[in-house]
Amino acid sequence: MKIFRIAALALAAYLVLACSKKKGDDPTTPLPPEVEEVVYDESGCLYTSYNNLVMAGYQGWFAAEGDASQRGWYHYRNGNCGGFMPGCSAVDFWPDMQEYTQTYKSPFRFADGSDAMLYSPYDASSVDLHFKWMKDYGIDGVFMQRFVVEIKSSNPSGKRHFNQVLQNALAAARKYDRAISIMYDLSGCTPEDVAYVEQDWNELVSSFDLFNNKTHPTYVRHNKKPLVAIWGVGFNDNRKYSIANAAALIDKMKGPSKKVSVLLGVPYYWRSLGNDTEKSPALHDLVKKTDIVMPWAVGRYNNNNYANIAGAELAGDIAWCRNNNIGYVPLVFPGFSWGNLRNDPSLYNSIPRLKGEFLWKQVAGAKMSGAGSLYVAMFDEIDEGTAIYKCAREGELPLHGDMKFVGIEADLPSDHYLWLTGQAANWFHGQQGYSVQQPVR
Amino acid sequence: MNKIIIGIAALCLTLASCEKDNYDGPDSGLTGRFIDAESGQLVEQDIIRGTQIEIIEHGYDPVTPQYLIVKTDGTYENSMLFSNTYTVKPVRGNFINVEAQEVQITGRTTLDFTVTPYIRITNASITRSGDKVRATFNIEQNVINNVKKIGLYAHQDARVGEPMRQVAAEQQLNAVADPAHQYSLEIDVPSNSSVLKSGRAYYFRIGALIDVGEAKLNYAPAVKVDL
Numbered sequence: 001m002k003i004f005r006i007a008a009l010a011l012a013a014y015l016v017l018a019c020s021k022k023k024g025d026d027p028t029t030p031l032p033p034e035v036e037e038v039v040y041d042e043s044g045c046l047y048t049s050y051n052n053l054v055m056a057g058y059q060g061w062f063a064a065e066g067d068a069s070q071r072g073w074y075h076y077r078n079g080n081c082g083g084f085m086p087g088c089s090a091v092d093f094w095p096d097m098q099e100y101t102q103t104y105k106s107p108f109r110f111a112d113g114s115d116a117m118l119y120s121p122y123d124a125s126s127v128d129l130h131f132k133w134m135k136d137y138g139i140d141g142v143f144m145q146r147f148v149v150e151i152k153s154s155n156p157s158g159k160r161h162f163n164q165v166l167q168n169a170l171a172a173a174r175k176y177d178r179a180i181s182i183m184y185d186l187s188g189c190t191p192e193d194v195a196y197v198e199q200d201w202n203e204l205v206s207s208f209d210l211f212n213n214k215t216h217p218t219y220v221r222h223n224k225k226p227l228v229a230i231w232g233v234g235f236n237d238n239r240k241y242s243i244a245n246a247a248a249l250i251d252k253m254k255g256p257s258k259k260v261s262v263l264l265g266v267p268y269y270w271r272s273l274g275n276d277t278e279k280s281p282a283l284h285d286l287v288k289k290t291d292i293v294m295p296w297a298v299g300r301y302n303n304n305n306y307a308n309i310a311g312a313e314l315a316g317d318i319a320w321c322r323n324n325n326i327g328y329v330p331l332v333f334p335g336f337s338w339g340n341l342r343n344d345p346s347l348y349n350s351i352p353r354l355k356g357e358f359l360w361k362q363v364a365g366a367k368m369s370g371a372g373s374l375y376v377a378m379f380d381e382i383d384e385g386t387a388i389y390k391c392a393r394e395g396e397l398p399l400h401g402d403m404k405f406v407g408i409e410a411d412l413p414s415d416h417y418l419w420l421t422g423q424a425a426n427w428f429h430g431q432q433g434y435s436v437q438q439p440v441r
Numbered sequence: 442m443n444k445i446i447i448g449i450a451a452l453c454l455t456l457a458s459c460e461k462d463n464y465d466g467p468d469s470g471l472t473g474r475f476i477d478a479e480s481g482q483l484v485e486q487d488i489i490r491g492t493q494i495e496i497i498e499h500g501y502d503p504v505t506p507q508y509l510i511v512k513t514d515g516t517y518e519n520s521m522l523f524s525n526t527y528t529v530k531p532v533r534g535n536f537i538n539v540e541a542q543e544v545q546i547t548g549r550t551t552l553d554f555t556v557t558p559y560i561r562i563t564n565a566s567i568t569r570s571g572d573k574v575r576a577t578f579n580i581e582q583n584v585i586n587n588v589k590k591i592g593l594y595a596h597q598d599a600r601v602g603e604p605m606r607q608v609a610a611e612q613q614l615n616a617v618a619d620p621a622h623q624y625s626l627e628i629d630v631p632s633n634s635s636v637l638k639s640g641r642a643y644y645f646r647i648g649a650l651i652d653v654g655e656a657k658l659n660y661a662p663a664v665k666v667d668l
Contacts, residue, residue, distance in 0.1 A: 271538070307617075311586035312653040316538035319557065323540065365585045436617070 035256035040224065041213050047141070047179040047220045050227065050263070050292060050327060054425035055179055055220075056376040056388060058142035060127070060165035061150070064104035064120035069161050073106075075383065076118065081343055087401025092337040092348065093382035094397055094405045096390035096414040101125050108398035116398035121380075122161060124168040130379065130389060131172035137415070137422035141179025141218065142379055143229055144169055149188040152196055163207075170208060173218045181220040183229035183265070186241060194245040198252045201228065222261040222327065223291050228253065231265030231296075234283040236276055243282045250289060261291040263329070268300045268313065271320050292327035293317075298377050298386060299336060302351045303358040307365065314369035330369075332362035332424070333377045334417050337385030337406045348406050349385070355409050356420045359388075360438040363424040368436070373428060376421055388417040470520035471496070471529070471544070473552040475511065475536070477561070483515030484536060484558050485660035487602040492534040492657055499526040499543075508532075513600045513663075522546055535559055535657040537583065557583050558659050559651035564623070565661035567593075567645045574666055575627040576647050580618035587652040588614045593626040594646050595637065599665070601644040603658050607636045615652070630668055642667045 042048055063074035073084040081088035085107045095118065097103060102125050103117035110116055119126040134141060144166050150158035166182070173180035182204065184197050209215050211226050220227045232239070233246040250262050264287055267277040277283070287293050295317065301309040314330060321328035335353035339345050352358065366374060378386050385406060392398075393414055394407035408414050419441060427434040475484040475492070486492050494509040494517060511517040511531075529552065530541035536556035544552055561581040568575055576593045590613045594606035603609070610626045618624075626647070630637050637643060646663040650656065 307586050308652055311584040311651075312538065312656075315557070315584045319537050320540060368585055 038225075038257040038259055040211060040221070040226070042221055042224070043213060044217045045213050045221055046177055046218050048222075048224075050220060050222050050329060051372045052428050052430070053140040053179060053220075054374045054376065054421065054428050055140050055181070056142050056379040056421070057145055057183065057381070058130070058169065058379045059145050059381050060121040060162070060169065061145070061147070062119070062121055062380075063161065064106075064118050064122075066104050067102075067120035067122045069120065069122040069157070069164065071122075071157060071161060073118075074161070076106075078341060078343070085401075086399060087403050088343075089340045089400070089403070089405075091382040092340050092385040092406045093387055093391040094407070095119060095382065096392050096408075099129055099390070101129075106398075108400065110398050121165045121168065124171065127165065127168035128172045128175070131169070131176045131178050133389060133415075133418055134178045134379075135176040137418045138425045139178075139376075139418070139421050140425055141173060141181075141220070142169070143181050143183040143375070145183050145185055145378075146200075147185045147187065148193050148197055148200075151200055152193055163204075166204070166208070170216060170219075174216065177218055179218055179220050180216075181227050181229060181263075183231055183263075185265075186230065186232040186246065187239075189232075190240045191242070191245045194241045194249050197230070197249055201253060222263075225258065225261040225291075227261045227263060227291070229263040229265060229294070231294075233264055233286065234266045234270055234278050234280070236267075236278040243278065243280055243286055247282070247286045247289070250286070254289075262289075263292040263294055263327075264290040265294050265296060268295045268297050270295050271313075271317055287326060288324055290326065292329055293321060294329045294331060294375050297331040297362075298333050298384070299351065303354055303361060306358070306361055310362070310365055311369070314366060314371065318370050327373075328371065329373050329375050330362075330366040330371045331375045331377055332359060332366060333386045334359040334388055334420075335385060338383065339406070340400075340403055341383050343403075345403065348404065353409070353417075355412055356416055356438050359417065359420055360424075361436070363427065364434075364436040367427055367434075374424060376424075388421050390414045390418060467521045467523045468548075469522045469524045469546050470518065470549050471509065471522060471527075471546050471552055472518040472520075472549060473516070473554065475515040475517075475531070475534075475554050475556055478555045478557050480561065484556055485515050485662060486511045486513055486535065487604055487657055487660075488513045488600040489602075490604045490657070491602075492536075493532055495530050495532045496522075497528040498523070499528070513602065520549070524548075531556075533655040533657060535651075535659045559584055559586075559653060559656055560588065560618075560649045560659040562647050562649060562659060562661040565647050567647070567664040567666065569630075569666050569668070572630050573627045574630065574645055575625060576645065577623055577625045578647050578661060579620060579623060580649055581620050582618050582651065584651060584653065585617065587616055588618045589650045589652045590614055591624055591626065591647070591649045592658075593628055594648060595628055595633075595643050597641065597643050599644045599663055601646045601663050602660065603648050603650070607643075608633045618649075637668055639668050 061075045063069045063071035077084035078090040097117045100119045102123040105115045106118045108116040269275045273279045336351035337349045339348035394410040397405040492511045495506045497506045509519045524547045529544045536558045563579045565578040592611040595608040610628045644663040647661045648658040650658045
């Protein structure tokens with residue numbers, strides 16, 4: 001019996017010692033070395049914060065048959081109906097082509113029999129024109145969309161395309177003093193693809209010398225670091241990657257020396273984990289590790305129910321971000337139309353633009369709720385019809401077989417949405433005289 | 442005899458089971474205030490169908506949330522809680538959403554919420570002139586949603602509000618309120634004489650409802666008027 005007692009005491013003593021060892025009190029265990037936060041030279045940088053900026057998303061994913069990308073009518077074409085021809089396209093809107101210098105004859109014609117031309121962002125001159133417009137209308141700049149499934153190593157032609165468009169854009173951003181940043185879109189990724197972003201990012205940083213304040217004085221900085229956006233985290237639409245995959249990526253991209261600031265693109269109801277948001281508090285933990293959060297609002301409301309839906313969300317989001325010391329950027333969009341992409345005429349103008357009334361309502365709503373900056377979806381997105389750049393007007397569109405193209409309202413100039421976004425930028429820059437009423441030109 | 446044995450057995454069982462269930466009763470409580478972040482004033486509430494505080498006790502799965510009610514003046518007190526850690530979140534309120542927080546409740550624990558009310562009713566005045574009780578006020582809204590309606594509510598109980606009123610004068614706004622506009626509402630006393638008896642005192646309170654999901658009305662403090 002006594003032996004048992006001694007054994008028990010010995011065991012207990014061992015357990016106590018073993019436990020205390022695990023707490024890391026052992027003085028021989030070296031502490032991890034303190035990593036100093038990286039400090040960047042921001043002299044000459046024109047955009048050292050996203051605060052007060054109005055930036056748009058830039059798809060740059062189109063290619064024209066005959067351009068140097070050799071990708072055919074990429075993203076103009078619609079594989080579900082056989083390509084790019086009257087009766088079949090991915091795009092609803094048609095770019096206003098008057099100012100482009102490099103154009104390509106499309107398979108479409110106008111009613112008078114003349115050829116309908118298109119541009120390719122693979123050409124530097126076309127991207128240059130877009131950045132010139134940003135400057136002309138006072139829009140701060142754009143986030144270059146980088147779809148990971150398009151740039152991963154198994155897709156060399158995609159990677160070549162997006163790198164060329166980025167090169168064009170970096171040159172134009174510098175020429176016209178426009179803000180530029182990169183936004184990775186994780187849609188369609190596997191966990192491995194998500195992890196690959198780190199490699200792609202490192203390639204971009206070194207091949208374009210992205211953090212060089214002299215070469216790229218308009219690359220957006222935020223919290224003293226270059227800003228990179230990661231879009232598509234926390235959606236519950238059966239994505240193959242998880243919040244944890246995205247968190248691991250962001251940990252690596254920031255690194256112990258906090259190399260970058262991160263904007264995180266999340267579902268609209270991210271704060272309450274409602275609707276299309278994954279019901280996981282891990283999303284909030286991740287948001288708190290980032291610098292800015294941007295909820296995806298496209299398709300979440302229309303002109304009629306905007307205030308009712310967005311009012312409480314904006315106010316709640318802004319309060320949450322203030323309490324957690326995170327930046328907040330609401331999204332605004334001019335309207336939505338994807339009848340051709342979905343091959344369903346009932347989806348033309350599914351969220352009507354109402355001559356800018358809808359866009360301005362969101363601009364005013366964000367401003368009056370206390371937002372400090374905006375993300376505009378999108379500069380050149382004509383597949384889903386959210387583009388703000390110059391598009392052809394109703395009555396001036398090519399014929400489209402038994403389908404149709406959607407135009408800017410006939411009594412508006414083709415640059416109305418560029419102009420209106422510029423007015424939003426003025427307001428967010430602090431210019432007086434704006435209100436809930438759409439400004440009159 | 443058998444009956445006596447059964448009786449004794451039942452008594453023993455009862456006593457034994459009493460002893461077995463004899464845990465300590467709830468000895469802790471949660472109390473606090475809803476404070477307007479800007480004005481520092483209490484944020485007035487409805488006593489019935491008003492803002493609630495959802496508390497979820499930790500350590501049980503599944504767990505049924507409990508709901509604490511808030512008093513008209515914007516304070517609350519519940520003294521029947523077990524000591525534990527709780528996740529606490531005000532719900533269905535009349536202020537911009539606040540985050541849930543973890544709170545260790547032991548003894549009389551105080552927890553104030555600093556909130557931004559959806560609507561502030563300012564420059565409120567309730568006066569009786571002749572047969573009318575008239576309210577004038579301004580509306581300051583802190584979200585971009587429409588104001589659904591405004592109302593003047595009367596009840597002989599000081600806890601008067603939209604759900605607890607004997608007489609009401611309401612106006613549907615369904616619009617964003619103009620902060621510069623002076624709104625006015627009135628209740629005619631003689632035409633409500635079956636409810637509003639002369640010679641008695643009643644409480645009158647101005648309320649406004651924002652058009653947000655399950656939001657509750659915002660109020661100015663009730664005013665006692667002798668009729």
